[in-house]
Amino acid sequence: MTETMDQNYSIWAKRLRENQGIRSLMEDLGQATGHPDEILLGGGNPAHIPEAEQIFQEAFSSLAKDPMLRSLLGDYQAPIGNDSFRSLAADYLSPFFQTNLKKENIAFFNGSQNAYSYLLNLHSGPMADGSFKKILLPIVPEYIGYADQSIADHTFIASPPNVVTTGKNRFRYELNQTTFDLKDVGVLALSRPTNPTGNVLSLSDLEWMEEQTKHRKIPLLIDLAYGNPFPNLIGEEAPVPYKEGRTLSLSFSKIGLPGVRFGIIISDSDTIQTLSSFAAVGNLAVGNLGVYLMALLFQKNILPSLAKNILRPFYESKLKLAIERFTTEFQKMGVDYEIHDPMGGFFLWIRFPSLSISNHELYQLCKENRLFIVSGHYFFPGLNRDFSHTKECIRLTYCREEEELARGAQILAKIVASHQTKSE
Incomplete structure (x- = not known):
């Protein structure tokens, strides 16, 4: 943004034009090309669940005939x-x-x-x-x-x-x-x-x-x-x-x-x-x-049954699968890692205590390899004191297909393993 443009915008607008996490996240989703090698573990999209989509299709059909x-x-x-x-x-x-x-x-x-x-x-x-x-x-x-x-x-x-x-x-x-x-x-x-x-x-x-x-x-x-x-x-x-x-x-x-x-x-x-x-x-x-x-x-x-019988079993199964895939690859590559207990939602929050680069730099390296994750530094607004997790954590979704999760785990583990401080 040029100085002249700065003068034409409010302080709020100037701040919004800077690189916010939510804008970066949504632009990553919008810029995905559909290339078969892309691994989209960064967004908050829910999974496409056929049983749920059938319910929604029937609901839309009812509205169209009403x-x-x-x-x-x-x-x-x-x-x-x-x-x-x-x-x-x-x-x-x-x-x-x-x-x-x-x-x-x-x-x-x-x-x-x-x-x-x-x-x-x-x-x-x-x-x-x-x-x-x-x-x-x-x-x-x-x-x-x-x-x-x-x-x-x-x-x-x-x-x-x-x-x-x-x-x-x-x-x-x-x-x-x-x-x-x-x-x-x-x-x-x-x-x-x-x-x-x-x-x-x-x-x-x-x-x-x-x-x-x-x-x-x-x-x-x-x-x-x-x-x-x-x-x-x-x-x-x-x-x-x-x-x-x-x-x-x-x-x-x-x-x-x-x-x-x-x-x-x-x-x-x-x-x-x-x-x-x-x-x-x-x-x-x-x-x-x-x-x-x-x-x-x-x-x-419709929603109580949808949540109990379709959504929760699906996401619980996805979570178990994702933890297995990432744990296997991290251990294979000797990655120093910690996973926050995932009690709900769609995401894994992973800490790399020995990471020698920032999580934002890790995000960039992953993106160069067509792996989309979210750098954890965006998730600490208002925290004005040192806390190592702000630079060591990432978020990724486990809502994707098994093959995509497996490839993502391999790429992430390889990159992190090559950017760790060596233990004495």
Whole structure:
């Protein structure tokens, strides 16, 4: 960007034009050529599961034959969805979240990423009372797509997690309560399961944080894109209920419909009303396709069975296969590695403690070999202190075909093995 162009853009626009992780990730997906040697382990695309796609095909066929098709294609929704659809969603979701939701608790968006761009700015930056509020990420690494959502600069804060060894070549991040600091904080944000690690914070962790925040009335945003009630990839952990002070986000992307761009927000009525104002200005209206598809899936109660009988078994099988393939290649090549316990989601978070180059340099070398991964340095927004994992970790998806995972494991192991510090 030239200096003249700098002068023509806001500070926010200048920051967005710089190389953010989410842009790099999505551009990698968009620039894939389809070459048979490409190994796409970097993105967050769900797997193409024939049994799930058959269900979606039948749902789309039903919509195409419905007399309401003319309204789906030819009429605007309200900014966060028409009242009838919001009431349907409230009634359907209430039992899953152990509460009695009303339409006033529901908002629809063109994906939960879209909703978070409003939610994070609603509670952070310059405030009406003259203060400046920040976004606390209680545990990092955290989702790559949050980092550049805030309009104000220097908004995120985070502390290193506790790192616990859980077995040979295995570890887990845990909430660090000793560094939990709410000074100048306007909102807490986390994903469950956590993207990128697959960590699933316990309900007791959530309740402990809320004990600290409730007197200051600091809300907690919980991103359930991979969580309950669908696709429900949370292992053995208990599902998150809705309660006052929490804002929950759901997504259709990870059930297998990322192209639909549909997300649901559950929150208090004041937050929902404010989000409606944001949505009217930013989107005019939520798209119809996701809303109508949601209504059909909810009315036929399709998603619980889809999650339990198709999605969870599929991803659990993929996870087991991926760990076997990468472990075999790492051990064969003498790679020093640690894998975060994958409790849910689509990803492996792998640490290379003896890596002699940065994870971003590793990403570039992999890309030169047609292997796409994600450098872990992007996943620590707001962390302003040394933590070796920021330079030693990568994220990769295990949603790909077995042959692709095997080739990716071979290439990655070979590159890492040739860029390790030698032990004495």
